[in-house]
Amino acid sequence: MAAQQMEVKAVFLDRDGTIIKDVHYLSKIEDIELLPLAKEGLALLKECGFKLIVVSNQSGIGRGYFSVDFVNETHKVLNEMLGGLIDEFYFCPHLPEDNCSCRKPKTGLIDEAVKKFGINKDKSFVVGDKESDIELGLNAGITPFLIVSRNNEELLKNTKAKRFFANLYEVARWICLRGFTE
Ligand SMILES: [Mg+2]
Ligand SMILES: [Zn+2]
Numbered sequence: 001m002a003a004q005q006m007e008v009k010a011v012f013l014d015r016d017g018t019i020i021k022d023v024h025y026l027s028k029i030e031d032i033e034l035l036p037l038a039k040e041g042l043a044l045l046k047e048c049g050f051k052l053i054v055v056s057n058q059s060g061i062g063r064g065y066f067s068v069d070f071v072n073e074t075h076k077v078l079n080e081m082l083g084g085l086i087d088e089f090y091f092c093p094h095l096p097e098d099n100c101s102c103r104k105p106k107t108g109l110i111d112e113a114v115k116k117f118g119i120n121k122d123k124s125f126v127v128g129d130k131e132s133d134i135e136l137g138l139n140a141g142i143t144p145f146l147i148v149s150r151n152n153e154e155l156l157k158n159t160k161a162k163r164f165f166a167n168l169y170e171v172a173r174w175i176c177l178r179g180f181t182e
Contacts, residue, residue, distance in 0.1 A: 010119045011045050011175070012110055012137075014128030015056040015091075018147055019168065020078065022129070025060040027070070029077055041168030042085045048176040050124075051117055054089045055109040055136070061093035068093060088113060105135035110142070127171055134161045145171055 016022040019042070021033040042052055054075070060066050075089040090109040092102040102108030114121060126137030126144040137144025138160060146161035147168065156164065165171045 008051065008117050008119050009049065009123035010051040010053050010087075010113070010117065011124065012053050012055050012113070012126045012140075012142065013042075013168075014104075014130070014133045015054050015078075015089075017129035018127060018133075019054070019082075025063075025065050026074065027060065027066045029074060032074065032078055032081065034081060035167065037167045037169035039082055039085070041170070041172040042082060044169065044172035044176055046085050048172075050175075051087045051119065052085055053113050053117075054086055054091075055104065055113070056089075056091045057104050057132075058091045058093055059095050059103070062095040062098065088116075105132045105139055107136065107140040110136070110140045125171075125175060127168070131155065131159055134159055145174075147171065 013019060016026065019035060019038050021035060023031050026032065046052060058071050061068055061071060071091055079086045090113060092100060092104065092109060094100040094103055096103065100108070113119065121140065121142050124142050126133060126140065126142050127147060128134065128136070129147045134144040134146055144161055146155070146159050146164040147166070148155050148164050150166065163174065165174065
């Protein structure tokens, strides 16, 4: 049983700017817009055996911009757009000053998912578009990859990411061809 559990691998994905367009505190369902090749990338990762788990900071809840119900509805609609590829959505509703243990780059959300699914962190990845996503991976002991546009020189120069890619499909191709953390 334990050996079987160790086979579970996952890709922990940021939401805004990674799967969907970052519109800065998404507060309308109609503003959900998939990024180019995001769905194709997620489908490929699923095909090569990864659980797909979204981990995102939604401090718009704490700021009173939208409710927990709205975020849950957003995730339901998003997963319908993705044909149900996402296995679970986790989010932090808190403000930075709440000093909770789940706001990225803290690892509370990942810790919860790892426990629930019995995920092997050595075979898993974190993917996001901000340096805080990279720090999340490093803090959790999971290889972090960055999605970044080639002309974001500032981020490219300073990131601690192991690798960077232009979109989720490029990430998926690399992960599925190589299959292992470095
Ligand atoms: Mg993001
Ligand atoms: Zn939190």
